[in-house]
Amino acid sequence: MIYIKNNMAVCLALAVLLAVPSAFARSDGTDPLTGRPAIIEDNADTIKRRTGVGDPVAGKEKSRLCQGCHGEDGNSTDELIPKLAGQYAKYIAKQLRNYQAGVRSHQIMNAMAAAISDEELSDISSYFANQAKMKGDGSTTNEQGKNIFLKGNISKMVMACVDCHGVSGKGLTPDIPMFPVIGGQHKAYLLKQLIDFKQDDRVNSPNAIMNRIVRSLSNADLEALAEYISGL
Numbered sequence: 070m071i072y073i074k075n076n077m078a079v080c081l082a083l084a085v086l087l088a089v090p091s092a093f094a095r096s097d098g099t100d101p102l103t104g105r106p107a108i109i110e111d112n113a114d115t116i117k118r119r120t121g122v123g124d125p126v127a128g129k130e131k132s133r134l135c136q137g138c139h140g141e142d143g144n145s146t147d148e149l150i151p152k153l154a155g156q157y158a159k160y161i162a163k164q165l166r167n168y169q170a171g172v173r174s175h176q177i178m179n180a181m182a183a184a185i186s187d188e189e190l191s192d193i194s195s196y197f198a199n200q201a202k203m204k205g206d207g208s209t210t211n212e213q214g215k216n217i218f219l220k221g222n223i224s225k226m227v228m229a230c231v232d233c234h235g236v237s238g239k240g241l242t243p244d245i246p247m248f249p250v251i252g253g254q255h256k257a258y259l260l261k262q263l264i265d266f267k268q269d270d271r272v273n274s275p276n277a278i279m280n281r282i283v284r285s286l287s288n289a290d291l292e293a294l295a296e297y298i299s300g301l
Protein backbone atom coordinates (compact mmCIF):
# COMPACT_ATOMS: atom_id res chain seq x y z
CA MET A 70 0.00 0.00 0.00
CA ILE A 71 2.90 2.35 0.69
CA TYR A 72 3.91 1.91 -2.93
CA ILE A 73 0.80 3.51 -4.29
CA LYS A 74 0.32 6.20 -1.70
CA ASN A 75 1.11 8.98 -4.12
CA ASN A 76 -0.90 7.79 -7.02
CA MET A 77 -4.37 9.24 -6.91
CA ALA A 78 -5.57 7.26 -9.88
CA VAL A 79 -4.56 3.91 -8.45
CA CYS A 80 -5.96 4.85 -5.05
CA LEU A 81 -9.25 5.78 -6.65
CA ALA A 82 -9.33 2.51 -8.53
CA LEU A 83 -8.62 0.63 -5.32
CA ALA A 84 -11.43 2.52 -3.59
CA VAL A 85 -13.77 1.37 -6.35
CA LEU A 86 -12.38 -2.10 -5.91
CA LEU A 87 -13.23 -2.17 -2.22
CA ALA A 88 -16.75 -0.98 -2.96
CA VAL A 89 -17.36 -3.40 -5.82
CA PRO A 90 -17.41 -6.81 -4.10
CA SER A 91 -20.20 -5.85 -1.73
CA ALA A 92 -22.22 -4.43 -4.60
CA PHE A 93 -21.85 -7.65 -6.55
CA ALA A 94 -22.29 -10.08 -3.70
CA ARG A 95 -26.06 -10.08 -3.63
CA SER A 96 -26.81 -9.79 -7.33
CA ASP A 97 -24.91 -11.73 -9.96
CA GLY A 98 -22.53 -13.50 -7.62
CA THR A 99 -18.84 -13.34 -6.87
CA ASP A 100 -16.02 -15.66 -7.59
CA PRO A 101 -16.27 -18.31 -4.84
CA LEU A 102 -12.51 -18.57 -4.55
CA THR A 103 -11.74 -14.92 -4.01
CA GLY A 104 -15.03 -13.24 -3.20
CA ARG A 105 -14.31 -10.77 -6.00
CA PRO A 106 -16.56 -9.85 -8.93
CA ALA A 107 -16.85 -12.71 -11.35
CA ILE A 108 -15.63 -12.71 -14.93
CA ILE A 109 -16.70 -9.82 -17.17
CA GLU A 110 -18.61 -11.47 -20.00
CA ASP A 111 -18.42 -10.18 -23.57
CA ASN A 112 -21.76 -8.69 -24.55
CA ALA A 113 -22.88 -5.67 -26.57
CA ASP A 114 -22.75 -3.44 -23.49
CA THR A 115 -19.33 -4.45 -22.13
CA ILE A 116 -17.80 -4.40 -25.62
CA LYS A 117 -19.16 -0.91 -26.24
CA ARG A 118 -17.80 0.33 -22.93
CA ARG A 119 -14.26 -0.93 -23.55
CA THR A 120 -14.29 0.22 -27.21
CA GLY A 121 -14.44 3.89 -26.21
CA VAL A 122 -14.86 6.88 -28.47
CA GLY A 123 -12.98 5.82 -31.61
CA ASP A 124 -14.59 4.40 -34.75
CA PRO A 125 -13.86 0.65 -34.98
CA VAL A 126 -15.06 0.42 -38.60
CA ALA A 127 -12.67 3.13 -39.75
CA GLY A 128 -10.04 1.58 -37.49
CA LYS A 129 -10.14 -1.69 -39.41
CA GLU A 130 -8.84 0.01 -42.59
CA LYS A 131 -6.36 2.15 -40.70
CA SER A 132 -4.84 -0.83 -38.89
CA ARG A 133 -4.02 -3.06 -41.90
CA LEU A 134 -0.29 -2.82 -41.21
CA CYS A 135 -0.77 -3.55 -37.52
CA GLN A 136 -2.93 -6.57 -38.34
CA GLY A 137 0.03 -8.03 -40.24
CA CYS A 138 1.70 -8.65 -36.88
CA HIS A 139 -1.11 -8.46 -34.31
CA GLY A 140 -3.59 -10.57 -36.31
CA GLU A 141 -6.65 -9.47 -38.29
CA ASP A 142 -8.87 -9.87 -35.23
CA GLY A 143 -6.12 -8.94 -32.76
CA ASN A 144 -5.10 -12.53 -32.04
CA SER A 145 -1.45 -12.63 -33.07
CA THR A 146 0.22 -15.98 -33.63
CA ASP A 147 3.81 -15.02 -32.79
CA GLU A 148 4.29 -15.58 -29.04
CA LEU A 149 6.28 -12.36 -28.61
CA ILE A 150 3.71 -10.17 -30.34
CA PRO A 151 0.90 -9.35 -27.91
CA LYS A 152 -2.73 -10.11 -28.63
CA LEU A 153 -4.79 -6.92 -28.72
CA ALA A 154 -8.20 -8.61 -29.11
CA GLY A 155 -10.67 -7.17 -26.60
CA GLN A 156 -8.00 -5.08 -24.88
CA TYR A 157 -9.29 -1.78 -23.45
CA ALA A 158 -9.10 0.97 -26.10
CA LYS A 159 -7.76 3.42 -23.55
CA TYR A 160 -4.99 1.02 -22.53
CA ILE A 161 -4.01 0.46 -26.19
CA ALA A 162 -4.02 4.22 -26.81
CA LYS A 163 -1.91 4.83 -23.70
CA GLN A 164 0.69 2.31 -24.83
CA LEU A 165 0.85 3.87 -28.30
CA ARG A 166 1.35 7.31 -26.78
CA ASN A 167 4.04 5.86 -24.49
CA TYR A 168 5.81 4.36 -27.52
CA GLN A 169 5.50 7.71 -29.35
CA ALA A 170 7.01 9.57 -26.41
CA GLY A 171 9.72 6.95 -25.88
CA VAL A 172 8.43 6.25 -22.36
CA ARG A 173 8.11 2.62 -23.45
CA SER A 174 10.90 1.31 -25.65
CA HIS A 175 10.68 -1.24 -28.42
CA GLN A 176 12.42 -0.69 -31.74
CA ILE A 177 9.55 -1.80 -33.98
CA MET A 178 6.73 -0.30 -31.93
CA ASN A 179 8.44 3.07 -31.42
CA ALA A 180 8.62 3.36 -35.22
CA MET A 181 5.07 2.07 -35.76
CA ALA A 182 3.53 4.43 -33.21
CA ALA A 183 5.48 7.43 -34.51
CA ALA A 184 3.81 7.03 -37.89
CA ILE A 185 0.19 7.30 -36.72
CA SER A 186 -1.90 10.46 -36.23
CA ASP A 187 -4.13 11.13 -33.21
CA GLU A 188 -7.28 10.21 -35.13
CA GLU A 189 -5.79 6.97 -36.44
CA LEU A 190 -4.61 6.13 -32.94
CA SER A 191 -8.11 6.47 -31.53
CA ASP A 192 -9.85 4.49 -34.32
CA ILE A 193 -7.21 1.73 -34.36
CA SER A 194 -7.44 1.32 -30.57
CA SER A 195 -11.21 1.00 -30.81
CA TYR A 196 -10.96 -1.54 -33.65
CA PHE A 197 -8.91 -3.96 -31.55
CA ALA A 198 -10.95 -3.29 -28.38
CA ASN A 199 -14.12 -4.09 -30.30
CA GLN A 200 -13.02 -7.72 -30.98
CA ALA A 201 -14.00 -10.72 -28.87
CA LYS A 202 -11.75 -10.81 -25.83
CA MET A 203 -8.50 -12.79 -26.05
CA LYS A 204 -8.68 -16.21 -24.47
CA GLY A 205 -6.22 -18.89 -23.35
CA ASP A 206 -6.62 -22.63 -23.78
CA GLY A 207 -8.06 -23.05 -20.28
CA SER A 208 -5.02 -24.79 -18.80
CA THR A 209 -4.71 -23.24 -15.36
CA THR A 210 -2.98 -26.03 -13.50
CA ASN A 211 0.17 -24.15 -12.51
CA GLU A 212 -0.34 -24.00 -8.73
CA GLN A 213 2.60 -21.70 -8.02
CA GLY A 214 1.34 -19.16 -10.57
CA LYS A 215 -2.25 -19.52 -9.44
CA ASN A 216 -1.32 -18.92 -5.82
CA ILE A 217 0.54 -15.67 -6.47
CA PHE A 218 -2.12 -14.51 -8.93
CA LEU A 219 -4.96 -15.00 -6.47
CA LYS A 220 -3.28 -14.42 -3.12
CA GLY A 221 -0.07 -12.50 -3.71
CA ASN A 222 2.87 -13.18 -1.45
CA ILE A 223 2.66 -11.48 1.92
CA SER A 224 6.18 -12.33 3.03
CA LYS A 225 7.53 -10.70 -0.13
CA MET A 226 5.02 -7.80 0.08
CA VAL A 227 3.54 -8.74 -3.29
CA MET A 228 -0.05 -7.69 -3.96
CA ALA A 229 -2.31 -10.28 -5.56
CA CYS A 230 -2.65 -9.78 -9.31
CA VAL A 231 -6.37 -10.44 -9.04
CA ASP A 232 -6.81 -7.20 -7.07
CA CYS A 233 -6.25 -5.14 -10.20
CA HIS A 234 -6.43 -7.52 -13.16
CA GLY A 235 -9.56 -9.42 -12.08
CA VAL A 236 -10.27 -13.11 -11.50
CA SER A 237 -9.91 -14.10 -15.14
CA GLY A 238 -7.23 -11.51 -15.88
CA LYS A 239 -9.65 -9.56 -18.05
CA GLY A 240 -9.65 -6.44 -15.89
CA LEU A 241 -11.93 -5.32 -13.09
CA THR A 242 -14.89 -3.74 -14.85
CA PRO A 243 -15.35 -2.51 -18.43
CA ASP A 244 -15.07 1.03 -17.07
CA ILE A 245 -11.61 0.76 -15.54
CA PRO A 246 -9.33 0.64 -18.59
CA MET A 247 -6.28 1.32 -16.49
CA PHE A 248 -5.76 -2.36 -15.70
CA PRO A 249 -5.11 -4.24 -18.94
CA VAL A 250 -6.48 -7.59 -20.03
CA ILE A 251 -3.69 -10.09 -19.39
CA GLY A 252 -5.66 -13.37 -19.12
CA GLY A 253 -5.22 -15.39 -22.31
CA GLN A 254 -2.25 -13.32 -23.49
CA HIS A 255 0.74 -15.22 -24.95
CA LYS A 256 2.99 -16.74 -22.29
CA ALA A 257 6.26 -15.59 -23.87
CA TYR A 258 5.01 -12.00 -24.19
CA LEU A 259 3.79 -11.98 -20.58
CA LEU A 260 7.07 -13.35 -19.30
CA LYS A 261 9.03 -10.75 -21.27
CA GLN A 262 6.93 -7.92 -19.80
CA LEU A 263 7.32 -9.25 -16.25
CA ILE A 264 11.09 -9.53 -16.64
CA ASP A 265 11.20 -6.07 -18.26
CA PHE A 266 9.29 -4.66 -15.26
CA LYS A 267 11.58 -6.47 -12.82
CA GLN A 268 14.71 -5.13 -14.53
CA ASP A 269 13.22 -1.65 -15.00
CA ASP A 270 13.44 -2.02 -18.77
CA ARG A 271 9.73 -1.14 -18.87
CA VAL A 272 8.83 1.73 -16.56
CA ASN A 273 5.59 3.14 -17.96
CA SER A 274 3.09 1.77 -15.43
CA PRO A 275 1.52 4.47 -13.21
CA ASN A 276 3.89 5.29 -10.37
CA ALA A 277 5.97 2.28 -11.46
CA ILE A 278 3.41 0.07 -9.73
CA MET A 279 4.23 -3.03 -11.80
CA ASN A 280 7.96 -2.64 -11.20
CA ARG A 281 7.36 -2.56 -7.46
CA ILE A 282 5.00 -5.52 -7.53
CA VAL A 283 7.28 -7.95 -9.39
CA ARG A 284 10.61 -6.79 -7.95
CA SER A 285 10.87 -9.37 -5.18
CA LEU A 286 9.50 -12.29 -7.20
CA SER A 287 11.97 -14.85 -8.52
CA ASN A 288 12.25 -15.61 -12.22
CA ALA A 289 10.67 -18.99 -11.47
CA ASP A 290 7.69 -17.15 -9.92
CA LEU A 291 7.38 -14.97 -13.04
CA GLU A 292 7.53 -18.02 -15.31
CA ALA A 293 4.82 -19.71 -13.24
CA LEU A 294 2.65 -16.59 -13.37
CA ALA A 295 3.04 -16.26 -17.15
CA GLU A 296 2.10 -19.92 -17.54
CA TYR A 297 -1.03 -19.58 -15.38
CA ILE A 298 -2.22 -16.26 -16.82
CA SER A 299 -1.78 -17.30 -20.46
CA GLY A 300 -4.21 -20.17 -19.89
CA LEU A 301 -7.03 -17.97 -18.54
Ligand code: HEC
Nearest residue numbers: 134135137138149150151161164165175177178181185193
Ligand atom coordinates in the same frame (compact mmCIF):
# COMPACT_ATOMS: atom_id res chain seq x y z
C1 HEC B 1 6.45 -6.06 -37.22
C2 HEC B 1 5.46 -6.45 -36.24
C3 HEC B 1 4.58 -5.38 -35.61
C4 HEC B 1 3.81 -4.42 -36.27
C5 HEC B 1 3.67 -4.18 -37.76
C6 HEC B 1 3.07 -3.73 -35.21
N1 HEC B 1 3.41 -4.23 -33.98
FE1 HEC B 1 2.61 -3.64 -32.19
N2 HEC B 1 3.91 -4.87 -31.21
C7 HEC B 1 4.83 -5.71 -31.81
C8 HEC B 1 5.65 -6.32 -30.78
C9 HEC B 1 6.78 -7.31 -31.00
C10 HEC B 1 5.19 -5.81 -29.55
C11 HEC B 1 5.75 -6.11 -28.14
C12 HEC B 1 6.69 -5.01 -27.74
C13 HEC B 1 7.28 -5.17 -26.37
O1 HEC B 1 7.72 -6.28 -26.03
O2 HEC B 1 7.28 -4.18 -25.63
C14 HEC B 1 4.09 -4.92 -29.85
C15 HEC B 1 3.35 -4.23 -28.88
C16 HEC B 1 2.23 -3.46 -29.16
C17 HEC B 1 1.37 -2.88 -28.16
C18 HEC B 1 1.46 -3.04 -26.65
C19 HEC B 1 0.45 -4.06 -26.21
C20 HEC B 1 0.34 -4.30 -24.74
O3 HEC B 1 -0.37 -5.25 -24.37
O4 HEC B 1 0.93 -3.56 -23.94
C21 HEC B 1 0.39 -2.19 -28.84
C22 HEC B 1 -0.76 -1.41 -28.24
C23 HEC B 1 0.68 -2.32 -30.25
N3 HEC B 1 1.80 -3.11 -30.41
C24 HEC B 1 -0.09 -1.76 -31.25
C25 HEC B 1 0.29 -1.75 -32.61
C26 HEC B 1 -0.35 -0.93 -33.62
C27 HEC B 1 -1.55 -0.03 -33.37
C28 HEC B 1 0.30 -1.17 -34.79
C29 HEC B 1 0.06 -0.52 -36.15
C30 HEC B 1 0.20 0.92 -36.20
C31 HEC B 1 1.34 -2.16 -34.51
N4 HEC B 1 1.31 -2.45 -33.17
C32 HEC B 1 2.19 -2.69 -35.45
C33 HEC B 1 4.93 -5.96 -33.17
C34 HEC B 1 4.33 -5.21 -34.18
Ligand code: HEC
Nearest residue numbers: 228229230232233247248249259262273274275279282294
Ligand atom coordinates in the same frame (compact mmCIF):
# COMPACT_ATOMS: atom_id res chain seq x y z
C1 HEC C 1 -2.25 -2.24 -7.94
C2 HEC C 1 -2.72 -2.75 -9.22
C3 HEC C 1 -1.95 -3.87 -9.90
C4 HEC C 1 -1.60 -5.11 -9.36
C5 HEC C 1 -1.84 -5.63 -7.96
C6 HEC C 1 -0.97 -5.85 -10.44
N1 HEC C 1 -0.95 -5.09 -11.59
FE1 HEC C 1 -0.22 -5.65 -13.40
N2 HEC C 1 -0.62 -3.82 -14.17
C7 HEC C 1 -1.21 -2.78 -13.47
C8 HEC C 1 -1.31 -1.63 -14.34
C9 HEC C 1 -1.89 -0.27 -13.96
C10 HEC C 1 -0.76 -2.01 -15.60
C11 HEC C 1 -0.66 -1.15 -16.86
C12 HEC C 1 0.69 -0.53 -17.00
C13 HEC C 1 0.75 0.48 -18.10
O1 HEC C 1 -0.08 1.39 -18.14
O2 HEC C 1 1.65 0.37 -18.94
C14 HEC C 1 -0.33 -3.40 -15.43
C15 HEC C 1 0.29 -4.12 -16.44
C16 HEC C 1 0.63 -5.45 -16.35
C17 HEC C 1 1.19 -6.25 -17.42
C18 HEC C 1 1.52 -5.79 -18.82
C19 HEC C 1 0.36 -6.11 -19.75
C20 HEC C 1 0.66 -5.89 -21.20
O3 HEC C 1 -0.25 -6.14 -22.01
O4 HEC C 1 1.76 -5.48 -21.56
C21 HEC C 1 1.38 -7.52 -16.93
C22 HEC C 1 1.93 -8.71 -17.67
C23 HEC C 1 0.93 -7.51 -15.55
N3 HEC C 1 0.49 -6.25 -15.22
C24 HEC C 1 0.98 -8.62 -14.71
C25 HEC C 1 0.68 -8.58 -13.34
C26 HEC C 1 0.93 -9.67 -12.43
C27 HEC C 1 1.49 -11.03 -12.84
C28 HEC C 1 0.56 -9.24 -11.19
C29 HEC C 1 0.65 -9.99 -9.87
C30 HEC C 1 1.97 -10.47 -9.48
C31 HEC C 1 0.06 -7.88 -11.33
N4 HEC C 1 0.17 -7.49 -12.65
C32 HEC C 1 -0.44 -7.12 -10.30
C33 HEC C 1 -1.67 -2.83 -12.17
C34 HEC C 1 -1.52 -3.87 -11.30
